[in-house]
Amino acid sequence: MSQVESMLGAKTLTPIRHDIELAVLAATPGTETSPDIDVEEKLKEAFARGWSVIVWNDPINLMDYVVYVFKAVLKMNEKDASRHMWEVHQQGKSVVARETREKSELIVHRLRGFGLNATMEQV
Amino acid sequence: MTCQQIDAEHWRLSFAEPEALFIVGVLARLGRSYHDDLSQMPPALRAYWQGKITSEKMSADSDLKESQEVLSEARAELRSERLALAENWLREFEITERRNPWTVEATTTERDEFVAMLNDRRLLLALEIGVTEGEMETDPGLITEEARRNAILEIDILGHFILVTLGPQIYHP
Numbered sequence: 001m002s003q004v005e006s007m008l009g010a011k012t013l014t015p016i017r018h019d020i021e022l023a024v025l026a027a028t029p030g031t032e033t034s035p036d037i038d039v040e041e042k043l044k045e046a047f048a049r050g051w052s053v054i055v056w057n058d059p060i061n062l063m064d065y066v067v068y069v070f071k072a073v074l075k076m077n078e079k080d081a082s083r084h085m086w087e088v089h090q091q092g093k094s095v096v097a098r099e100t101r102e103k104s105e106l107i108v109h110r111l112r113g114f115g116l117n118a119t120m121e122q123v
Numbered sequence: 124m125t126c127q128q129i130d131a132e133h134w135r136l137s138f139a140e141p142e143a144l145f146i147v148g149v150l151a152r153l154g155r156s157y158h159d160d161l162s163q164m165p166p167a168l169r170a171y172w173q174g175k176i177t178s179e180k181m182s183a184d185s186d187l188k189e190s191q192e193v194l195s196e197a198r199a200e201l202r203s204e205r206l207a208l209a210e211n212w213l214r215e216f217e218i219t220e221r222r223n224p225w226t227v228e229a230t231t232t233e234r235d236e237f238v239a240m241l242n243d244r245r246l247l248l249a250l251e252i253g254v255t256e257g258e259m260e261t262d263p264g265l266i267t268e269e270a271r272r273n274a275i276l277e278i279d280i281l282g283h284f285i286l287v288t289l290g291p292q293i294y295h296p
Binding site: 054056072078079081082101105112113115 | 174175176177178179190193194197198201235238239242243245246249254255256259278282285286289291292293294296
């Protein structure tokens, strides 16, 4: 199980993406969709782990707190969480997850909920 | 302050009376902050509550715009949830007959929210007065401006409460 897969059971913060809905509809026999929709492309985009979640350094969040948040949100073990925390502290940022767009959004929401400066970027 | 685990999902937080009064003051100020109208807030605080989904420059037609809106909505919801928790704890303090120590029982989720709320207060204070990294590494006693010194002291004290609640977290090989 990946570090964030367990989060799938967490409260959904994002609405269902319409492009995914359309792609699923298009892939369902007997369902009519616009021919303009590139189903394969949409499906590929929806399920590709093409997004990085980045946590940026800030002067306020405590190191132990950041480690705790990584463990709580990303289900990292103590060693990995500490390594990412040091990376944020020393290099200014750390890529803490590489996921699908929806999962990346959820992770950014949760990290920001704990007050970390997290963003997502397309790989 | 102490934080004891009762069972897998429950915690007991216990505060000496001066600590309890400090925490109650923090919760009251946080409650106002969670309740305040976003449009009336200074830009730095508004930006904090709206959140930022990406550091990339978003074009006008970027579909990340939708993600940004969803993030801002989720953060508005978060403020409402934290306002409710702050009000619950304030109510509990008001009706308790024993304030020294003041004891609160919390689920793991509530404990996490409590810690995140203390951290909200630290971040909001820092944004309000524009705390720099240098100031965070300076002895607060050396900061001459009273308002800044008090804010940094409060940030430090809140950090202490967070660390006591969570316990040590960093891996030392």
